Amino acid sequence: MADKLRDEITGNKKHATGDKPSFCVIGAGNGGLAMAGYLALHDFSVNIWTRDKDKMEALAAARGIEVEGKLKGFGELNKIDVDFKKSIENVDIIMVAIPANGHKEIGQKLVKYVKPGQTIVLNPGRTGGALELYNIFRKEGKIREDIIFAEAQTFLFVARKLGVHKVKIFDIKRSVPVSAVRSYKNPELINKLRIAFQQFTPASDVLHTSLGNIAVMFHPCVMLLNTGWVESDHGNFEYYLEGISPGVAKVLEYIDMERIKIAEAVGIRVPSLKDWLYFSYGSTGSDLYEAVQTTSAYKGIMAPSTTHHRYILEDVPMSLVPMSSLGHKFGIDTKYIDSIINIACCQQERNFWSEGRTVEDMGIKNFDLKLIRRLVAGEIV
Template identity: 45%
Template sequence: MKITVVGAGNGGQALAGYLAMKGFDVALYNRSKRRISPIIDSHSIRIEGQVEGEYSVTFATTNMEEAIKGRKLIMVVVPAFAHKEIARKMAPFLEDGQIVVLNPGRTGGALEFKKVLKEEGTEKDVIIAEAQTFIFASRMSNPGVAKVFRIKNAVPVSALPATRNSELEEVLCNVMPEFNIVKNIIYTSFNNIGVVFHPATLILNSARVETTAGKFEFYFEGISPSVAKILEKIDEERCNVMKLFNVVPMTAKEWLNYAYDVTGSNLYEAIRNNVGYRGIYAPPTLNNRYILEDLPMSLVPISSFGEEYGVKTKTIDSIINLANIMMDKNFWKEGRTVKDLGLEGKSIEDILRYVEEED
């Protein structure tokens, strides 16, 4: 099978190398040449950590048409704030039968991506899907070198609409059996665990980040018992919004057991018991995807759905407001909202019908 990985950050390079290790024909695309220049020349990616070795991709390119031409599976591994741009770049070159998976979609990723393709006039028969989280805990140490701290046991994924799930499963789960097909994108979008762990932890550790350039372990030192209590409250609000769709959410503590086989009497203990987080350092600055991605593409849409359908998200809103002040931004305007996703005025039943049945 021919696979393209779109995005050559730490996740994209790790995934491209891993898929090459498994024997697939892998192409790697990045918007700028800087990160992939060494890979363009060498066709080589080195993986360290849970997986070790140096593996060859077929080619690396900054040309989207070249990157996806004739490729069955397109794995998009870019920050969610880049999904719109990637959709527009990809739209003219998509082919019937291709599968595009957002790794991950964050909250509303597949909805946004499909909406952009429609706005661009794309009429190709393409499956758009989103994963609930990224398959690896990984970091890039150098261009062409990625460290995989841990491969998650399972990652939920679904197509939009869910009627395409059997086609998605036939292709995707043969590539990586860790992917678990779930009922619909409500499960992947609102079981967004990164939104629980990332933005609030970074905001609450802002002084430490700015004075040490992130020289501390993000999960083990950045999440103290009191910080974990705030994360639990964010998780509770996320779950309450998800329950609007008459589904049982997975709590962050349950997800740690699902993805990493760890348990604890509370969220703090479960995080401390996850050796997969050992050695992962904090970002060196607040100007990082934990805020720039997770605020507008995760917290804001969860709050927006809560506001639209009468569920209060006071803790989530507080984190967004603090970030607005600290970053001199207005994430309320930048982020995905019910209106931006084309769902304003629709009932919960209308939304469920759209994600499950309509194409």
Template identity: 35%
Template sequence: MNVGIIGAGNSGLAMASHLSFVGHSIYLWNRSETTIEELMRTKIVKSKGVIVGELPLTEVTTNVQLVLEACEVILVTTPATSHRGLAKIMAPYLKEHHIVVLNPGRTFGAIDFKNELMNCSNTEDIKILETQTIIYTCRKTSPVDVNILALKREVLIATFRGVDIQEILERIPDELNRFYKPISSMVETSIGNVGMILHCAPMILNAGWVESSYPFRYYRDGISKTIARFIEKIDDERLMVARYLNHPVISIKEWMQISYNLDCDDLYSCIQNNPSYDEIFAPKSLTYRYIYEDIPFGLVPLESMGKNLGLPMKNTSLIIDMANSLLDEDFRAMGRTANKLNFDYTNLIRGIKVEDIEEHRE
């Protein structure tokens, strides 16, 4: 099968390696040519870890039209900060037969992507899905090398209400369906977004160490018992929002137990006993996606939902406020909210339909 992969970062190279390894023809697109110059020349990605090999790519390009004309299945692996821009770039070429999977959607990714397609006058019945997280625990180690540390055992995937997700999944590579677990509502993928729970607070609370450029392991060293307990307080607020919307999600501890097959009593012990976190070092700057993606496209919509429901979001709000003050940003202004995306939070209880967005745009 021809498969289009959008983005040549950590998860883009991991997904390209994985699907090439099992025999698919990979069309890899990246916006910046400088990022993929060597890949364009060699058309080989070198993978180590749980997938090993020098794996061929059919095409590596900055021409999105070429990829969309060659591939029915399009796997978006970029940070959520790029979703709206990608929808704009892809809008002229996306047709009814296309399937777009946001890996991951973060919070409301599929809604944001669909809304931007409508802004670009694309009203085709494109199938847009979002995952809760990426399949891979991975790091890109050079422009052509990726280290895949683990494959998560289960990744939630959802689409708009009223769309037959099983029929869509039958049209994507079988290998991905080993990991994807289809669910009925995007509430569970959006509020199930674990990146915002694991990424934001540790970055803010380790700001001094991050800026010191002293190498430390992000999870093992950066998440102490005290920080882990604070993360669980934010997670409790996330779980409360999900319960109020009648779509309960599992805790971050339970997610880690399932994803990595761990036996642990609390979040701290899960992190310390997860071998996949051995080699993951902290970013060397605060201007990193753990803040600039996971706060505006994770914590901000979570806080907005909670407050709309009348819930106290004290710990979630605290991290957003600290990030705003530390970095002189307004993450709430740049973040995803229902008002910006043309839907109503009350729609989440029964599930978002494409028609909900259309009605709010009128």
């Protein structure tokens, strides 16, 4: 009843048949297959594109995606073409579902081929993804009133790829915040997305989606402080319940405090990890360790079997580095975040500082706070 009433008030209907937007999903990993499969099963027109030509050929041969889990069935795809331009032409919404390390490369393709009226959503943006995309367009003079640049705060699906055209959807989150760079576009964005996904809710702006990035708090730090365990025992332990031991939880609290301070420096409030556990799972406890331990949703979730994993390879450069960069810009001491980045650099023997996303990539290096707030509100280009 409440749902029906809300739909009447908002004018939304689940999977409305009229004015169905068409989609192109970029990416054919866990995320891309789940999203494309979900859309196809709900009778939306979906193209899919990935830079891997072999995958494209296999998908073309299969002509669609087999979905298991929460949803079941074969979702027929509309167009499977190795040509990027053809894949996105004439679609209403481009859902980018790739690791954030690939955003820049995709952004450089998008700036060439995106047409007026199209909407681009990064699923998710990690930290600063939509701003980086916006900046790529800005540098080419391609910003237009009728192109929407948006990012989700986290990924909508919990899914695992079972084959080139097979995916299992374990869960679909009930609510995922999303925002356009120019936040006055959010009602329009939500209206478009809601026809396919009731789960998207508007965030205030991309500062909220980018700094409300909770997952990253649980990723690189927990992996690093369990390096020996992951590598020697192939992740044969419960990632949250055992990996976040009291000492690990303490480090997380300090890292998280820096994220909150960075958010405060740009004038916004984001929930702490502990608050988020309470909002999301009703977990309580006197400290983060206790709150994690009382989160039954974490029971049975095992650790990755290797440290060569997106929890480090994606989250360090695309979440921690941009947070540090933002913090540095606003004079916030991010020594604990920086320490985690440094140790990750040694562990992986890579320079995540230079690989990672910075305020320069986001196009706000020389912006003061007022300009940044005007940018995310949409007042200026």
